[in-house]
Amino acid sequence: MSGDLDRADSTVAHDPADEATPATPPCVEVTDAREAMVGTMPVRRLLPRRARRTVGAWCFVDHMGPTTSDGPGIGPHPHIGLHTVTWMLEGELLHIDSLGYEQVIRPGQLNLMTAGDGVAHAEEMTSQGSPHHGVQLWVAQPESTRHGEPDFAHHAELPRIDLPGVDLTLMIGSLDGHSSPVRADTPLIGVDVAATAGTAPTIGLDPGFEHAVVVMEGRVVVDGTDVTPGHLAYLGRGRDELRLDVPDGARAMLIGGEPFEATPLMWWNYVARDWSEVASAHDDWEAGSERFGTVASAIDRIPSIAPLHRS
Numbered sequence: 215m216s217g218d219l220d221r222a223d224s225t226v227a228h229d230p231a232d233e234a235t236p237a238t239p240p241c242v243e244v245t246d247a248r249e250a251m252v253g254t255m256p257v258r259r260l261l262p263r264r265a266r267r268t269v270g271a272w273c274f275v276d277h278m279g280p281t282t283s284d285g286p287g288i289g290p291h292p293h294i295g296l297h298t299v300t301w302m303l304e305g306e307l308l309h310i311d312s313l314g315y316e317q318v319i320r321p322g323q324l325n326l327m328t329a330g331d332g333v334a335h336a337e338e339m340t341s342q343g344s345p346h347h348g349v350q351l352w353v354a355q356p357e358s359t360r361h362g363e364p365d366f367a368h369h370a371e372l373p374r375i376d377l378p379g380v381d382l383t384l385m386i387g388s389l390d391g392h393s394s395p396v397r398a399d400t401p402l403i404g405v406d407v408a409a410t411a412g413t414a415p416t417i418g419l420d421p422g423f424e425h426a427v428v429v430m431e432g433r434v435v436v437d438g439t440d441v442t443p444g445h446l447a448y449l450g451r452g453r454d455e456l457r458l459d460v461p462d463g464a465r466a467m468l469i470g471g472e473p474f475e476a477t478p479l480m481w482w483n484y485v486a487r488d489w490s491e492v493a494s495a496h497d498d499w500e501a502g503s504e505r506f507g508t509v510a511s512a513i514d515r516i517p518s519i520a521p522l523h524r525s
């Protein structure tokens with residue numbers, strides 16, 4: 215499911231007075247998600263929030279469900295300047311894009327779509343009435359790649375690190391001698407943590423990165439602070455390891471990366487740097503330009519939201 219920013223998110227999408235909070239020394243700064251609907255899917259939007267807009271290049275995190283899938287899914291819509299990372303805990307989605315890829319994604323697999331200068335996709339529900347639970351994240355592309363070619367990659371297998379009572383899946387980046395095959399344009403980490411009750415995994419970190427923890431199920435305790443679904447715990451920069459206390463069992467995600475080079479301007483599905491780029495993408499999508507191609511989906515395409523400014 216796409217976590218497209220809707221009009222309500224424009225309040226946090228970009229306000230010149232609302233610049234990114236810089237990376238801080240180690241901390242545990244818990245922010246609340248905003249409840250939103252993406253199509254028929256209830257989501258908890260954990261990034262961007264006013265207090266915290268990026269964690270490394272991670273610029274968007276939607277925790278979808280858990281719920282029962284209904285409705286067709288999300289129709290064709292465009293993206294620029296980002297990678298979408300789709301990660302399912304339960305259920306599946308069918309990705310269809312303007313590059314010609316059609317790919318079902320299932321739990322444990324990772325879809326990475328690169329927008330570059332422009333791509334469009336749809337995310338269809340394949341089975342009505344079944345459990346549906348996942349996360350969609352966006353990674354902002356750096357200047358060096360954000361005007362480049364779009365791409366799509368499906369990763370059916372990812373490195374796994376199994377500790378007693380804890381399964382780590384390395385979504386992106388490197389950990390403990392393992393490296394994920396998933397493309398990263400800037401130094402990044404993403405780890406899925408499935409931990410049984412009474413465990414306390416310690417994960418090695420790059421102290422040059424800033425990090426955050428998102429909990430999808432259960433509860434983890436970080437430096438004495440409870441983190442539960444609907445909250446993002448920002449951990450700052452400068453940690454070389456992280457201990458997660460898991461008293462009752464949990465499913466969580468660790469994300470992090472080198473502090474990003476810019477504060478992206480995020481409007482609807484566009485990750486840009488200024489309003490002229492957003493206006494150009496908006497006009498091109500509304501005009502049906504070749505820039506975004508066509509998506510072979512039966513669902514109606516989604517109209518773009520006019521930008522607040524054009525320059």
Ligand code: MN
Pocket residue numbers: 216217218291293298335483
């Ligand atoms: Mn999307």
